[in-house]
Structure formats: C-alpha cells, structure tokens
Amino acid sequence: MQALRQRVKADRIAQRIEELAKCSTTERGVTRLSFTKESETANGLVAGWMREAGMSVRRDELNNIIGRYEGNQPDAPALLIGSHLDSVIEAGKYDGILGVIAGIEVVQTLFENGIRPKHPIEVIGFCDEEGTRFHTTLLGSRAIAGDLQEEDLQAKDAAGITLAEAMKEIGLDPANYRLAARDPKTLLGYLELHIEQGPVLEQMNQACGVVSGIAGQSRYQFRVEGLAGHAGTVPVPMRKDALVGTAEMIQAIERIALQYENLVATVGKLSVSPGASNVIPGLVEGTLDIRSINNETRLAALNRILEECKSICERRGLACEFSKVMESPAVPCSSRFIEAISSVLEERNMKSVQIVSGAGHDAMAVAGITEIGMIFVRCKDGLSHHPDEFATTEDMGMGASVLLDVVLKLTS
Known part of the structure; x- marks a missing residue:
C-alpha cells in the first residue's frame, strides 16, 4: 500500500482541475451552470480522463457522468466515489471538482499498477449540486437516490427555461429521469472527498480530516x-x-x-x-x-x-x-466509513479529527440508499465559493492518497 500511494500523481490532479476551470462563462472565478455548453465541455473532459483510467463511461438519464472500473467480482456491490461538476457564480476551482478528479486519480493509480479490487468502483460527476441555475439543489444525486420528483423537472432558470427543456436541449428525455435511480442492493457505499470550506484543518496544520456528518x-x-x-x-x-x-x-x-x-x-x-x-x-x-x-x-x-x-x-x-x-435533516456518516478513514489518517501520522460539515453535499442525497463517508482536504483560509478558493497540490495529493487507502480497505 505504501508503494502504491506514492504513485498517486498530485500534479495530474492539479493539471486537470486547471483544465476544467477553463470551462466557464466568466473570466473571474469559475461559472459553470448545469446543462450548458460549458458543463457539456467539462463532462467531455471528465469522460475522457475516466476512459484513460481504464473505466467504461456512461451518461445517465439526468446527465450524471459515471465511470466504472470492474472488480474481480463484477457482480459484487459497487463502491461509489463522487462529487459535483457544476459551480456557483464566480466560484473557485476546487469545490466539487477535487472530489471527482481525486476519484479518477485513485482508479487510474489502480489501473496503471494492474490492480483489480474485489468490488467494482464507480466514479460519478454529478450534474447539479449547487442549484445555481434552477434553484433546486442536489438534482443529480437525488436522481440516483430515487428522490427526484416530477415537479422538479418544471423548475425554471432566470430565462424561464425549465429543467425538462434544458435536458431536451442536450439530447436527454426528461420522461426517463426515474431510470437514473440505483438499486441499494448493488451498492457497497459512497465516498466523497471535498475541500473543507472551513478553517479547522488549517488551524490544526493538517492536510485531511474525516467528516462525522452533514448538518x-x-x-x-x-x-x-x-x-x-x-x-x-x-x-x-x-x-x-x-x-x-x-x-x-x-x-x-x-x-x-x-x-x-x-x-x-x-x-x-x-x-x-x-x-x-x-x-x-x-x-x-x-x-x-x-x-x-x-x-x-x-x-x-x-x-x-x-x-x-x-x-x-x-x-x-x-x-x-x-x-x-x-x-x-442532519445526515450522519457511516461509523464503519468513519473508522476506515480515521485509521488511514492515523497511519499517515495525522490526527483522526472529526469535522461536522455545515455545507450540504451530494452525500446527503446518496445517504438515502447506502452508507456514506467523507474526507475533507484543507483549503486556504477556509475560503470557498470565491475565486480565491485554494488547495495546495501537496494537500490534494495527500487527500487522494488517503482516499486510495480507504478504497482499498473497503473493496479488497
């Protein structure tokens, strides 16, 4: 495991985040709303990187991008790793994006080293977590959890375009939204790596922490x-x-x-x-x-x-x-996943600090169908939803390494 984690390429993570930041309607910060030209360009980049990492790729009925890395037992329940690809207005580069790119990096590290775990791994780039365009949050993850409602399809953006109309514009049939729902029996759990969006880890001078729950x-x-x-x-x-x-x-x-x-x-x-x-x-x-x-x-x-x-x-x-x-309601993280993440932090000579997430995440929706766990990565000044949002390449590499170790613990 020690030799494997050293092969996580932090520079590759940073480079891919920079490429995705260019998919924006604004020069200041990142503005990438769901079901737009910019989001489709970002989806294309992510899908290409997933294939490079040895995954098969599909787009589900709500435009979530899903890469699947088969395990030694393809019929075994899959471990999901994900976060979102949309942004708020003039956002930073890392919110949501880091979790998707780190998930791809974990799979690519396994692929490049010829390792197939017992369980399949799926990396998901959720289509709309922020709710910036349609003012309805967690669209992609709620669809996967089977909680999206027909009335959500009639949510409108500032131009009066409904979600259903936006879906049609990119070739999706909104009548099929229920097909995005996943069967809980096919899932091992869900992991999400995310910048902290708060000051705790920076004050502790520590790269990563474990999330105990979402407020x-x-x-x-x-x-x-x-x-x-x-x-x-x-x-x-x-x-x-x-x-x-x-x-x-x-x-x-x-x-x-x-x-x-x-x-x-x-x-x-x-x-x-x-x-x-x-x-x-x-x-x-x-x-x-x-x-x-x-x-x-x-x-x-x-x-x-x-x-x-x-x-x-x-x-x-x-x-x-x-x-x-x-x-x-508040969503607690799985005690099993908290223990797995905490043990990896301690193995890496970090304190197993548990942090409550005051911000919402896709994990909140996915918790309705499977166990969830979250890893926080330190961000400068705890700043997020702002163009100055920043995480160092070293911390992102550490976060991906922690995620890799947790994935191996859960899927081997």
Missing part, C-alpha cells in the same frame, strides 16, 4: 410589513419601521443562536422597500438559514427564533410572516 438545514423566507412614511415628518416613536423591526429580529436571531452549541443561523439576504433615502421602510423581505448536526437543537432554536420574531413585530405594530423554503 441539517432549515431555510425560510420572511416578510416584515410596516408602514412607509415621510422620513422628515413622522416622529420616531410613532413609526412602524419595517427595517428597524427586522434589525431587532436579526439581533435576536444571533443572540439565540449563540446559546446553542454546534448551531449557526444566518440572515443572508434583505430587500427593503420602497428603498428611498427619504422614506421610512414599509416592507422588508429576507432569508433565514439555520443549521446544526443535531436535529432537535436546530428545531428548538428555530421555534424560539420564530416566537421571538413574532413578539418583536407585535410590539412594534408590524406584520411578520415566515415561509418554509427547505427542511433537510
């Missing part, structure tokens, strides 16, 4: 309605200022969130109307995002926040309405 999310839109008025003539005590009320709500959200361990709460977007310097704000619309690895904690904090916001608005004579956008 659950509660996402809401809210609307606070007061009364617009002249900024110069309405006395402050008599105002029904929607923005001032929202500001107090945001402070309450922060105060409540600080009272819970392993919980975060974010008001990430606000829209103020009428939006004039000499008019008292009469309407504020915004978003609330709450996450925790503990579902009971998240729901308890959410209920307190909703009650407190309602109380603030009643006291100020404001109308307040919260509408649920998404409710996603």
Whole structure:
C-alpha cells in the first residue's frame, strides 16, 4: 500500500482541475451552470480522463457522468466515489471538482499498477449540486437516490427555461429521469472527498480530516410589513419601521443562536422597500438559514427564533410572516466509513479529527440508499465559493492518497 500511494500523481490532479476551470462563462472565478455548453465541455473532459483510467463511461438519464472500473467480482456491490461538476457564480476551482478528479486519480493509480479490487468502483460527476441555475439543489444525486420528483423537472432558470427543456436541449428525455435511480442492493457505499470550506484543518496544520456528518438545514423566507412614511415628518416613536423591526429580529436571531452549541443561523439576504433615502421602510423581505448536526437543537432554536420574531413585530405594530423554503435533516456518516478513514489518517501520522460539515453535499442525497463517508482536504483560509478558493497540490495529493487507502480497505 505504501508503494502504491506514492504513485498517486498530485500534479495530474492539479493539471486537470486547471483544465476544467477553463470551462466557464466568466473570466473571474469559475461559472459553470448545469446543462450548458460549458458543463457539456467539462463532462467531455471528465469522460475522457475516466476512459484513460481504464473505466467504461456512461451518461445517465439526468446527465450524471459515471465511470466504472470492474472488480474481480463484477457482480459484487459497487463502491461509489463522487462529487459535483457544476459551480456557483464566480466560484473557485476546487469545490466539487477535487472530489471527482481525486476519484479518477485513485482508479487510474489502480489501473496503471494492474490492480483489480474485489468490488467494482464507480466514479460519478454529478450534474447539479449547487442549484445555481434552477434553484433546486442536489438534482443529480437525488436522481440516483430515487428522490427526484416530477415537479422538479418544471423548475425554471432566470430565462424561464425549465429543467425538462434544458435536458431536451442536450439530447436527454426528461420522461426517463426515474431510470437514473440505483438499486441499494448493488451498492457497497459512497465516498466523497471535498475541500473543507472551513478553517479547522488549517488551524490544526493538517492536510485531511474525516467528516462525522452533514448538518441539517432549515431555510425560510420572511416578510416584515410596516408602514412607509415621510422620513422628515413622522416622529420616531410613532413609526412602524419595517427595517428597524427586522434589525431587532436579526439581533435576536444571533443572540439565540449563540446559546446553542454546534448551531449557526444566518440572515443572508434583505430587500427593503420602497428603498428611498427619504422614506421610512414599509416592507422588508429576507432569508433565514439555520443549521446544526443535531436535529432537535436546530428545531428548538428555530421555534424560539420564530416566537421571538413574532413578539418583536407585535410590539412594534408590524406584520411578520415566515415561509418554509427547505427542511433537510442532519445526515450522519457511516461509523464503519468513519473508522476506515480515521485509521488511514492515523497511519499517515495525522490526527483522526472529526469535522461536522455545515455545507450540504451530494452525500446527503446518496445517504438515502447506502452508507456514506467523507474526507475533507484543507483549503486556504477556509475560503470557498470565491475565486480565491485554494488547495495546495501537496494537500490534494495527500487527500487522494488517503482516499486510495480507504478504497482499498473497503473493496479488497
């Protein structure tokens, strides 16, 4: 195993990531939305590298790119390795991409050294995890998990194009989306390698860590309605200022969130109307995002926040309405996979630090049909979803080596 891991080619990983970064509609960062010319070009590159690594390649019914490396027992359940190939607007180069390219590198290392494990290995480049184009996340992995719904096909992008229409444009029949679903009996498990998107590993001065689980999310839109008025003539005590009320709500959200361990709460977007310097704000619309690895904690904090916001608005004579956008429970990683990854980290003289992922990943959807495990790789300043997102070639090589060792433990 020691000799084999030394043959992982970190420079090849870095070079391929650079090539994929060119598949972008923007010069600043990477903008590669699903079912576009840029995503099709990226899929072509990935498919070519999969074939170079000794895999057969297919595109499934939702445009996930899947490479399969047969094992000594082709009928044995397959180990899946994957991540996504789409991006947010002006993203970095590594989010999602590193997991796909590292998976290919693991298989290519096995192939170049004539090694066939017992179990087949499949590397998946998921078509749409971010939800940037159609505002519906985890499209590719939900299809594989059998959780995609017919109504998802009618989700529209900013130009009014539906997912179904976008699929047709690249030669897919949206009526066949259910055929992408995988039979759990044919799967050994799922591994995903990803940049951490946080600061823990950098603070520890360690290249890799093991993910213990993915935080659950509660996402809401809210609307606070007061009364617009002249900024110069309405006395402050008599105002029904929607923005001032929202500001107090945001402070309450922060105060409540600080009272819970392993919980975060974010008001990430606000829209103020009428939006004039000499008019008292009469309407504020915004978003609330709450996450925790503990579902009971998240729901308890959410209920307190909703009650407190309602109380603030009643006291100020404001109308307040919260509408649920998404409710996603926390997803624990498999204890068996955590132990396998932890043992490899210790063999590599690293601490088996367990990190909760506050960000969502394709693993969340795949967990519905098989065991999951995740490996984090250190990224500079914990920065992600930004053009300055960065992971060193050495750390990417270490991550691929850890992934290789885990794959051998699970498939031999």
